[in-house]
Amino acid sequence: MNIEELKQKMKVLPKHPRIYPPYKIHWNWDISFKCNYKCSYCEVVRRDEEFNTQIADTDKWREVWNRIFDNYWCTHVRFSGGEPTIYPNFLPFLGMLLEKHTVDITTNLSFDLNKFLDKVKPGGLSISASFHPEFTDFETFFEKLKYLHFHGFPSTLSYVGYPPHLDKIPEYKKRLEDLQMYFKIIPFIGNYKGKKYPEAYDARERRLLEGFATDSKDEHLNDMNSRWVEWRVEKEENKETRDTKIKLGKLCRMGQMYAKIHPDLTVTRCCAGYHGQQSGSLGHLLDPNFKLLDDAQPCSVDYDCPCFKGMFVGEEEDKWEPLWESLDHPIYKVEYMREYAKYLKEQGKK
């Protein structure tokens, strides 16, 4: 494809193109820590009182996300929380966001399916559903998940490795994998029966988690599940490997290719430390002059890096780069940006 063809395909050239993998900025947005469920093992809803959650209307969001598109082109927004779908006017906002960006929602799937289908069209949206057995039964949940997955919204199921829920994993995992759907296991972090997890997983539970993390036919899923277990469970115990998690002073692309948006709309490089502040604040999302970092910067965090997908420059690229693959936008495809990056690098050499 020559540059003129490429420009036509891209429609708009960004002011600040991202010329390094994964070529697309990823936002992790804890839109609020409010939730309509109250799972006994939940570690996040209590964080709601830490933030003054900021609500904006769809017009304001359109202005903000158009500006981000003009600066960086199509980005990927990963909503988490809390339950993102209970944010006021979430569905119209989501429909708007998908015009120029791609989205993944971590959701307990409690939203009304008809209202969702009315406002949100397939293309560029994936669903990371988390199944919480204290608030819904598996069959109801699975029916909804299957419907979404097979009607244009690629969906996966995440399941917290809460000790009393571990034994159901083989059955649920098989049900999903029989349909070639992903089942992700999230090792539990928190307290159960007076013990602190993940350190307190016993040998049997640990074997179960490790086994589940590697027994899928899909190698990409095995890789992802194993990295979670390795990062959260195994390295906790081993001092030598734990030291490899300290990245202080090393170049990292978080803040350039990734940023964390908090419920009060402050933006930080990553989630390290209280409200991500130790990693470095980048500003406020509603500020018209808000900008990401232009280059990789040294890590300023002097303790364990919390991210198993950390974008360390010159280190483990072969491991972390594939983990940032996301759904493509129907119009603004990542391959165009990859091509454009190649062109810009060649021009730079000249």
Ligand code: SF4
């Ligand atoms: S659904 Fe998720 S955010 Fe909501 S209470 Fe349960 S674990 Fe917490």
Ligand code: SF4
């Ligand atoms: S703590 Fe990890 S993810 Fe955050 S800036 Fe440092 S190396 Fe990057």
